[in-house]
Amino acid sequence: MERVTTHTHTCFTNHGEGTVEELVAAAEAAGVSTIAVTEHYPLSSAFDTNAYLSMDASRVDEYLDAVEQARRRHPKVEVLTGTELDWLGDDEDRTLSASDFAPFDVVLGSVHFVDRWPFDDPAQRDRWDTAGADAIWRRYFEVWCEAVASDAPFAVMAHPDLAKKFNIYPTFDLEPLYEQAAAACAASGRMIEVNTSGAHYACAEMFPAPAFLRAFCREGVPCTVGTDAHVPANVARGIDDAYRLMYEAGYRKVTVPTSGGDRREIAIV
Structure with missing residues (x-):
């Protein structure tokens, strides 16, 4: 079956x-x-x-041009112009408008910050010990549900349970929060992704967890696959495993964003 990744990064x-050219060339070589x-x-x-965390604002036009050039050089590959947008909630200090996102075929929604703290930053991991996993996990899901219910231009919610990155879990059962988040996502009409990068962090598990993915499936939330590659060599890493995880969770189709904001589906076989 087709192999797709709708979450990747570059220099x-x-x-x-x-x-961008090296990334797309690696994708084509990987099928x-x-x-x-x-x-x-x-x-x-x-x-x-x-x-360190984001693209410099002065380079956005250069980035858009690089993606367009790669699209022209690799006509056999569907190359989508995208971006990953951090949800900052009440701490948002950027002035964002619809026109800012008009050039993008797909906008990923991400929660990397909880009350201004980048909770997945290894350099700031100590706060997990001082704040406590229970409080952090509860607040993470509050922020995640705020993001998915917002009017931000998110098409796909990326790595839904990123809070597990360091393999630190709360003392309570996460299932009720999974159900709450899945219902919120279904109500929003947004997609989620199976993000394969989690298998290579301390949690040793793709995002989202199998039980969380089953909750999304029960709610009818469309799901795509992203490798979150930050080097070209990882562009296709774990795609086939992600398809198997989706199938085990109850999905029979992978949903893929397309240019212009549409979607298409691939049967999982």
């Missing part, structure tokens, strides 16, 4: 490697039929002090 952020290049949308210096 346009300082924590990624490889050009990927659709790739969304989804560089991190610019953050202000208040959130990205060292210009």
Whole structure:
């Protein structure tokens, strides 16, 4: 079956490697039929002090041009222009408008910040010990549900349970929060992704967890697959495993964003 990844990154952020051209060429070589290049949308210096987490605002046009050039060079691959947008809630300090996102075929919605704290940043992991996993997990899901219910231009909610990245879990059962989040996502009409990168973090499990993915499936939330590759060599990493995880959770189709904001489906076989 087709192999797709709708979540990838490049050297346009300082924590990624490889050009857009190298990424798309690697995708074609790996038999990927659709790739969304989804560089991190610019953050202000208040959130990205060292210009490490996101793309510099001055490079957005350069980025868009690089994606278009790669699309022309690789006509056999469907190359989508995308971006990953952080949800900041009441702490939002950017002035964002619909026109800012008009160039993008797909906008991923991400929760990397809880009350201004980048909870998945290894350099700030100590706060997990001081704040406690129970409080952090509850607050994470509050923020996630705020994001999915917002009027932000998110098409796909990325790595839905990113809070497990460091393999730190709460003392309580997460199932009620999974159900709440899945219902909120279904009501919003947004998609989620199986993000294969989680298998390579301390949690050693793709995002979302199998039980969480089953909750999304029960609610009828469409699901796609993203590798979250930050180097070209990882562009197709784990796609086939993600399809198996989806099938085990009850999905029979992978939903894929297309240019212009539409969607198509691929049968899981």
